Amino acid sequence: MPRTLSVIKADIGGYVGHSAMHPEVLALGREQVERAVRDGLLIDGQAHACGDDLFLIMSHDQGQDSERVHHFAWDLFIAGTEVAKKLHLYGAGQDLLVDAFSGNIRGAGPGSAEVEYEERPSEPVIVFMGDKTSAGAFNLPFYKMFADPFNTAGLVIAESLHGGFAFEVHDVKEHKKIVLNCPEEIYDLLVFIGSPARYAVKRVVNRSTGEIAAVSSTDKLSLIAGRYVGKDDPAAVVRCQGTFPAVGEVLEPFTTAWIVEGFMRGSHYGPWMPTPVAQAHPSRFDGPPRIAALGFQLADGKLVGPRDMFDDPSFDNARAEANRVADHLRKHGPFEPHRLPLDEMEYTTMPAVAAKMKARWSEM
Ligand code: F6R
Ligand code: MG
Ligand code: MG
Numbered sequence: 001m002p003r004t005l006s007v008i009k010a011d012i013g014g015y016v017g018h019s020a021m022h023p024e025v026l027a028l029g030r031e032q033v034e035r036a037v038r039d040g041l042l043i044d045g046q047a048h049a050c051g052d053d054l055f056l057i058m059s060h061d062q063g064q065d066s067e068r069v070h071h072f073a074w075d076l077f078i079a080g081t082e083v084a085k086k087l088h089l090y091g092a093g094q095d096l097l098v099d100a101f102s103g104n105i106r107g108a109g110p111g112s113a114e115v116e117y118e119e120r121p122s123e124p125v126i127v128f129m130g131d132k133t134s135a136g137a138f139n140l141p142f143y144k145m146f147a148d149p150f151n152t153a154g155l156v157i158a159e160s161l162h163g164g165f166a167f168e169v170h171d172v173k174e175h176k177k178i179v180l181n182c183p184e185e186i187y188d189l190l191v192f193i194g195s196p197a198r199y200a201v202k203r204v205v206n207r208s209t210g211e212i213a214a215v216s217s218t219d220k221l222s223l224i225a226g227r228y229v230g231k232d233d234p235a236a237v238v239r240c241q242g243t244f245p246a247v248g249e250v251l252e253p254f255t256t257a258w259i260v261e262g263f264m265r266g267s268h269y270g271p272w273m274p275t276p277v278a279q280a281h282p283s284r285f286d287g288p289p290r291i292a293a294l295g296f297q298l299a300d301g302k303l304v305g306p307r308d309m310f311d312d313p314s315f316d317n318a319r320a321e322a323n324r325v326a327d328h329l330r331k332h333g334p335f336e337p338h339r340l341p342l343d344e345m346e347y348t349t350m351p352a353v354a355a356k357m358k359a360r361w362s363e364m
Pocket of ligand 3: 011051052053131132231233
């Protein structure tokens with residue numbers, strides 16, 4: 001019987017400012033997930049924090065888009081918001097964009113990444129948790145994992161990966177999707193996914209077996225709300241080993257601190273720093289953006305783990321690189337390419353300043 005691993009996440013209040021999550025909110029998340037396991041809704045579940053976001057990792061047999069599982073996550077975020085309000089945490093309930101749950105968490109603010117799978121005799125998975133960046137940030141790492149032989153040796157030398165992977169790409173503005181097959185369509189794929197603000201990789205599938213290899217959350221808060229409410233801070237789930245890239249091939253892309261959008265006021269480019277969960281508290285210029293990776297072995301749907309995968313000195317260089325890149329970009333202050341282009345900024349005073357200065361412009 002297929003099982004589902006659902007990661008549903010939201011920022012329901014920050015401590016202090018947008019830097020981290022208060023332990024009481026996390027404790028409530030853990031308690032409620034444990035209760036859902038006891039009540040039989042979930043086979044297993046855990047709650048974790050990356051920066052100011054709460055990530056619910058839920059294993060169940062209710063299928064993707066399960067109303068019961070989504071409703072549970074929504075109610076938990078509402079209860080967590082009450083704790084955040086009591087403690088006057090910053091931006092309590094900020095990602096909860098609708099007044100009431102109506103069947104599915106998608107379109108309501110929280111992000112979701114769900115994988116349906118037939119559990120293999122051994123099922124290693126990695127759950128990635130991002131903070132201070134946008135949906136689409138996984139485009140480049142997914143490309144490296146599933147299409148770049150300089151990253152993933154198995155694409156060249158392992159029979160089980162050699163048939164390539166298919167990428168399901170979402171146009172987040174037009175609400176359309178397309179599937180592109182790698183390796184033969186990589187040039188076409190890159191035309192789209194090289195622009196992550198518009199095109200986000202939702203799913204990757206092993207073409208030889210049809211199995212889902214990876215899923216990311218592509219929910220765009222600003223497009224749902226029609227205004228800036230906070231960054232998407234995406235999640236991803238990646239299956240590893242055998243017919244998928246090995247754990248080390250899945251983590252290898254993060255030995256580079258890729259530049260992503262987000263950082264201060266969601267309006268700057270900054271380096272995506274891989275850190276252990278204990279260091280995923282973006283405090284400098286509300287950043288640099290963070291990525292944490294929790295590894296699990298699934299055993300009859302139980303989550304054996306986590307192992308904190310970036311708690312490894314082999315990512316020290318990437319962290320040092322992130323700090324160097326952040327120093328360099330920060331020197332640009334309000335100038336592009338540190339600041340995002342005008343139409344991508346989440347905060348702007350442009351309409352007001354343009355209106356105030358309108359009469360002062362003259363023909364040259
Ligand atoms: C980034 C983020 C923060 C805030 C910033 C200002 O995703 O959430 O950088 O944008 O701290 O927050 P406000 O406007 O609430 O004072
Ligand atoms: Mg926040
Ligand atoms: Mg956040």
